Amino acid sequence: MDKPKQMIVMRRDLKMRKGKIAAQAGHACVTAVLAALEREKRLGQVRADENGVTLTESEQPVTPLSEWFSRGVAKVCVYVDSEEELLAIDRKAKEAGILSALICDNGITEFHGQPTYTCLAFEPALPEKVDPITGELPLF
Template sequence: MGIIASNSYLAAFSMGAFVGATSAYFLVKFRGVPKPKKDVVWQNGMEERYQFEDTADEFRLILGVRNDLKMQKGKVAAQCGHGAMAAYAKTLSSSPKLLRNWLRNGGTKIAVRVDSEEQLLELDKKAKEMNVLSCIIRDAGQTQVLPGTRTVIAIGPAPKSVLDKITGHLKLY
């Protein structure tokens, strides 16, 4: 007789299928499923709020892009991405509550023009004086600018009213 026709193999297979199906059913039915928070929708791992708090205290991240370097659009986008990631990482390690407030407001990022490296360094100094997180991004120098060139400053996240005192005079990029 072949293996398929043997009653002992068929009985063992049937018993294994039954135990597996029963186990899967109970695991799915009785596992602890967290209940979603009210007014929050999860999309692609990101949190999105439907109701915003008072917009006068909206948290933002300012990305100051050096205009004197004449970087192409793709380069500017990459440098702003580096700035946003650096600000996120720094805020996550130093102030998770601040990070939550920023993300609750949609993770707003605003790009502004910075005319020179000197102005970029002045913004960094002013941010530190006002106790606001800031990160200066230096390029690796593999494409358009020299290695170590300061290209972008990320200031914040912080309340809009505080950021306006630091960067309110700058034009949008």
């Protein structure tokens, strides 16, 4: 079985500073993982407490997120060159049942005060789910 990976899609056309890119990607990754964790907590597949995240003993199959917590996952950063492309990737992910975190920056430090979609990240997922959506995008 292939290992899950987390896809991060950045907007290259914004020409963000390196620190801004890192911050935006971090926001997206954390948001996507937290959303996936919340879904799995509702399903009883993981338990989070003060000692960290623990897989529950159950008949539930191992999920990409639980595998990420136990063995790690690759993060792959690709890019698009427009807001329209970014929003299209987000729609395709949702249509495929993949949780995605679309990040809209407030525009305070860049973007002249205009809220701007900068990037998105998927929940950790198997390549067969994400490659049809992001497989043709160039590496960032």
